[in-house]
Amino acid sequence: MQKNNLTEQKNLETLKNFIKTDLSIKNDLLELAPNKTDNFDESSKINYIDKLYKSLKDLEFDFKSSLKGFNFDDKINESLTEFFNKEKEKLAISNYNNINCNEIYQNNFSDMSKTFIEDVKKTFVGYTSFNENDLNTSIKEAKTINELLHTCHSYIMNNQSILSSITKISEKQNQFKYPISLYGEQTKAAEELFNNFPMDLDVGWTDIISLEDQIFMMVRDRGHALTIDIDTSKNDYLVKYFVPKLCNEEMIKALPGINKDNISQNGASGYFQCKNTEFTNKLFSFIEKVPTDNDMPPIHIKNIPNFNKNKSNDTNKNEFSNPEPLLFSIDDVKEMTTEKGKQGRKFEKILNLLSKFKIFSKDKNNTKEIDQEVTKYDK
Secondary structure (H helix, E strand, O other), X not given: OHHHHHHHHHHHHHHHHHHHHHHHHHHHHHHOOOOHHHHOOHHHHHHHHHHHHHHHHHHHHHHHHHHOOOOOOHHHHHHHHHHHHHHHHHHHOOOOOOOOHHHHHHHHHHOOOHXXXXXXXXXXXXXXXXXXXXXXXXXXXXXXXHHHHHHHHHHHHOEHHHHOOOOEEEEEEOOOOOEEEEEEOOOHHHHHHHHHOOOOOOOOOEEEEEOOOEEEEEEEOOOOEEEEEEEOOOOEXXXXXXXXXXOOHHHHHOOOOEOHHHOEOOEEEEEEEEEHHHHHHHHHHHHHHOOOHHHOOOOOOOOOOOOOOOOOXXXXXXXXXXXXXXXXXXXXXXXXXXXXXXXXXXXXXXXXXXXXXXXXXXXXXXXXHHHHHHHHHHO
16 A cells, blocks of 8 residues: 555656646747747847757757656657757758748747647547557657647646546536546645536536646646646745637637737747635636637638629529528537537537548448448447
């Protein structure tokens, strides 16, 4: 029993280190973004590229440090070394004359391809135990610092075997059937947060990791995966947050303590203070203001080409007076896009079905395979 307690404590310290370093890397990425003066002339561009090059040494150290203690095979460390050597080489051969600092930053540091995101999502989904080889493969496929950060974060924070290796203090389920879990050390602030967490607050899986003077949270389905770091060491709590997905930029700009200079396509960050006596109310109010996919503004299609330009107005009227029947009822569409909870988040499902339909249209021999996929997604 004592051995298990020692193991849980060691694992907790390892996870604490990962979380702190993970947040530090996110902040470093935002600070490394170029400003207008960096693109001023060749000299300023050279200085900026040099700054990026020097930052790679610290970032490599941070990544390796964050994973130390998880007892990974040496090949993970070797893949990290290989990744950063390639990044250094890319920056070293940059053409300063034709360079745009924004492009360099995006191509090497901040961008994440949709394909990579989907691959990570498929590999490290849910709360399951993952194969270390999958992490190694994903590291090798990463092309930017942000992709590397994303894959390491997804592996650790979605890994059931890692989270279950530290003490779970308590767990409950909100009205949308998602778990709210409390891990780590028993502290008054974290227990107050857990006990008062509203059951009707529309969030997905929520993890609360309690440390001595810190609470770390990951709240899914708010800004994709909202991360919150709370310093509870003083009477006035300091709440730092990072929103990785800008579902609605206007709502993001209205968040308390948002750093408007750091709002970009790669996310947004901010912080605010609150008294310990009003901590939970302020925090829940903040979470409720972070946009979800349902808050994304509608896409307006402009300049639709008129393919019937040579036809008479009467012909056009006749065509539109007898429209084809709808593929989906309006009521079904409204339900899919507005209903809250699990049943309302079907966008990925729709996209997957659309992709399969396109394949079906090209090759009818794939009917059996598509039918199996549709059945899988309907479960």
